[in-house]
Amino acid sequence: MASSALTAVLHRIDAVFGGMTAPAGGCLHCYDAEELALLAVPRAPLGDDLVRQLFHEVPGHFDDHPAVVRRLLPEFFAFLASGRFDGIGYQSTALSRTAWREWPREQAEAIEDFLDTWWLETLADPEPLYGVSAVWELCVESHGSLAPVLDVWAAAPRGGTEDRHLGAWVAYRIDELLQDDPFVLPWDMDGEALLPGLQAWLVEHAVDRLAGHADPLLAPKVALLALAPEERWVAYSELIASAG
Template identity: 85%
Template structure:
């Protein structure tokens, strides 16, 4: 069942983008003319498979890629919110390949609102429809930055599902984080530029949230991210040795 706040965000997306059309022109090697023709018909249902394919297609496959993305948004986001998207975490997305923040304010704000609510609801859910890491990657791709997602996590109340999800994600990624591996972030992003921001955020916000984690060393490992690499590995060796 779609949470009420997310259903409200979807209605806003539909109110803004519903009824939009795009030119029925695109790659005829990958799609049939009858499939492309649906883009020019307001609210014509595309179906889960076709809307997914269109939404992740490279921009060069359409004459007006931004128009196609706007045409797809109500159906694609409803498809995602309902839990039917088996390819969650698959990036890059069509929306992430557009300059959507430069679109008219009501359009950009509707997208921003959906992403904010979807991410917040995912973190607050003890058993979310999709893995938190997959939603994180898709939202990162669309935003193009971590700030909006990290702000939601930082503002979440302590001791709830948000902390458990954070602990699970950090436990899965801690070795890569300690090794300064940029591929801890989606491959299509500038991981080398963004990784220090993520590490600094984890040192400030994750360490206190991991105090009750089942692995008593996890928070202490995260704290090592504040050190330069050469100091970090000395401290890491000492930490492991002291743990017996």
């Protein structure tokens, strides 16, 4: 069951986007005319399978892709928040392919509010419906930026569930981060451009928060991200050697 905060942002999404329609035209190789016709009917239920497929579709499949996205948002976000989306993270979402931040302010703020609330509640949940990595990736991709997602994590209380999730995420990704692997970021984003910012954020925020991690080398490894690659590997070898 969605929390009161998540329910409130879902109501806001419905108030802003509910009742919107989109042109029924689209790719008839991938969709039946009857399915596309539903887009032009306000609040006609699309069902989990169709709304998921439509929300991951590339823009060229529709006559008006932004209108389709706006039409889908209430049902897709409710579907996402329910925990029924068992394929989360397997491909890009429509928000990453739409300049939604340039939409009217009320619309952009409602989307941002949902993403931030959903991410914050994921971090605070000891056993979130989806893995933290999957939600992190979807939120980063949807925002098209690291900053909004990392800002929520940085502001989260210290010493609790949020830090445990941070430790698990970093432990899973630390080797890639140390190797400057851009595929730590969602595949359709400019990982090479964004990776230095992620590494700098981890050095600033994660080292202290991981001080009590079960792996005593994890925080020191994160600190190595502040070094240039040639210096990093010398320091890494020394760190491993000192640990015996």
